């Protein structure tokens with residue numbers, strides 16, 4: 271269960287960074303594109319590892335698979351995320367679509383990306399709710415420190431999501447020759 275939470279948390283962390291990379295890094299477009307692509311790949315791989323670990327844990331402990339809304343949305347998130355990554359890679363990176371396909375795809379890529387992102391945040395909060403409910407049903411204090419910690423972690427996930435969303439709406443930094451770059 272620890273590796274499940276760890277890899278899914280790290281996956282959300284990379285996802286946040288990947289979505290914000292275009293707006294927060296004072297670098298040239300091709301570098302930002304590469305960072306965006308690689309961070310999304312890391313998030314996707316960690317997400318798959320996290321879900322694999324969840325199934326492994328369930329199977330080894332004789333717990334049923336895929337019975338919760340959280341798990342259904344989780345499968346939806348990872349499938350849509352994989353499709354979004356493959357489409358983005360093929361059209362915007364390699365082999366790359368024609369200019370028309372790129373420019374017509376981009377608004378859809380951004381819209382779909384925002385949708386998958388919000389769904390991932392929602393899924394994660396349901397995961398926290400479910401985990402805490404299990405713990406509270408097995409005796410954890412309802413207003414105890416652990417319960418507060420889990421709920422606040424979920425609230426921080428949501429608040430962070432709001433700021434990531436605002437970052438997407440913001441204007442990108444101007445590209446210039448004087449920006450920071452690797453020495």
Ligand code: HEM
Pocket residue numbers: 275278279317321324325326328334335336337338339340341342343344345347348390391393394395396397398399400401
């Ligand atoms: C976007 C991130 C997440 C995704 C995509 C995701 C996906 C999944 C999936 C597909 C399962 C089903 C595994 C099975 O049926 O064998 C699952 C189970 C579970 N997840 Fe998550 N999860 C995420 C985040 C979290 C978080 C943050 C927690 C909180 C600690 C969590 C807690 C759980 C628990 C307790 C289970 C077992 C119960 C169940 O199957 O509903 N998950 N998750």
Ligand code: HEM
Pocket residue numbers: 289290292293303306307310351352354355356357358359360362363376379380382383384386387437438439
């Ligand atoms: C699941 C994976 C992905 C998600 C969720 C995603 C999501 C997003 C989002 C939300 C934006 C808007 C960012 C902003 O305007 O600040 C964006 C922009 C963009 N993404 Fe992705 N993306 C993914 C994968 C990829 C891949 C693999 C590529 C391939 C290079 C790519 C190429 C681009 C490009 C070129 C832009 C436009 C940047 C601009 O000029 O404003 N994306 N993506």
